[in-house]
Amino acid sequence: MAKVLVPLANGFEEIEAMSIIDVLSRAGIEVVVAGLEKREVEGSNTGLKVIAHTVLDEVDVSSLDMIVLPGGLPGSEYLAKSDKVKSIIKELNASGKPVGAICAAPWALKEAGILDGIKHTNYPGFESHTGKEGYVDDQKVVLDGKVITSRGPGTAICFGLEIVKLLKGEETYKQLKEGLLADYC
Numbered sequence: 001m002a003k004v005l006v007p008l009a010n011g012f013e014e015i016e017a018m019s020i021i022d023v024l025s026r027a028g029i030e031v032v033v034a035g036l037e038k039r040e041v042e043g044s045n046t047g048l049k050v051i052a053h054t055v056l057d058e059v060d061v062s063s064l065d066m067i068v069l070p071g072g073l074p075g076s077e078y079l080a081k082s083d084k085v086k087s088i089i090k091e092l093n094a095s096g097k098p099v100g101a102i103c104a105a106p107w108a109l110k111e112a113g114i115l116d117g118i119k120h121t122n123y124p125g126f127e128s129h130t131g132k133e134g135y136v137d138d139q140k141v142v143l144d145g146k147v148i149t150s151r152g153p154g155t156a157i158c159f160g161l162e163i164v165k166l167l168k169g170e171e172t173y174k175q176l177k178e179g180l181l182a183d184y185c
Contacts, residue, residue: 002029002167004066005088007056009036009079013072014043015153016102017050020068023160027168027176034059036078036085044072056084067092068163071103071123071152080108080129089114093146098166102150102159106130109147119144123152140185158185 004024008017024031035041035052042049067088069079079085089099089112101109106122107129109115119134121142127135136142140155141162148166150159161182165173177185 002065003032003063004029004068004163004167005032005034005059005061005064006068006070007034007036007079007085007088008041008050008052008070009075009082010042011044011072011075011078012041012070013075013103013153014046014048016072016156016159017043017070019156020070020102020160020163023157023176023180024068024163026179027164027172029164029167032059032064036082044075056082056088059088061088061091064088064092064097065167066098066100066163068099069101069105069108071101071105073104076104076107079105080111082108086112096146098146098148098163100148100150100159100163102156103152104129106149109149114147118147120147120149121151122149157182161185 021031033052034054034056039052093114103123104126110130121136122130140158141150
């Protein structure tokens with residue numbers, strides 16, 4: 001079973017985090033939700049508080065198949081500035097494992113040094129943090145090698161489905177997409 005880490009920092013984007021966690025879980029992917037510093041993490045828009053499974057320092061990185069970063073502010077900034085998050089991104093990327101980020105969170109991929117020469121997308125205007133080289137503004141989800149990025153809250157389900165396709169294959173992707181009524185993806 002594929003295992004994906006979804007780290008959450010205070011100020012995470014609720015739609016993105018919950019969509020990613022839900023879509024991946026429905027596909028039979030083990031999702032480990034880890035708070036950046038503590039288990040209770042607060043969203044950016046609603047004040048919603050989530051109790052994560054664990055904290056980032058307790059995650060066995062060697063057991064992971066992927067890391068996926070939800071956006072939101074200031075959550076994305078906290079992820080981008082975290083040495084632990086950057087270390088996990090670099091380690092997984094160096095092992096040939098996929099890494100993903102949505103909205104403002106590709107900023108962390110840039111900070112980890114893996115966006116250079118990679119096609120990517122992000123929330124409009126965040127190219128100042130991710131770089132204009134390789135930036136794609138006309139796709140909901142961009143996959144370049146093992147780096148997958150997406151634009152924002154409205155593309156979160158499509159992003160989750162593309163991760164499912166990457167990790168579980170076309171058949172699981174199609175079944176889940178149909179079940180979610182996500183024909184817009």
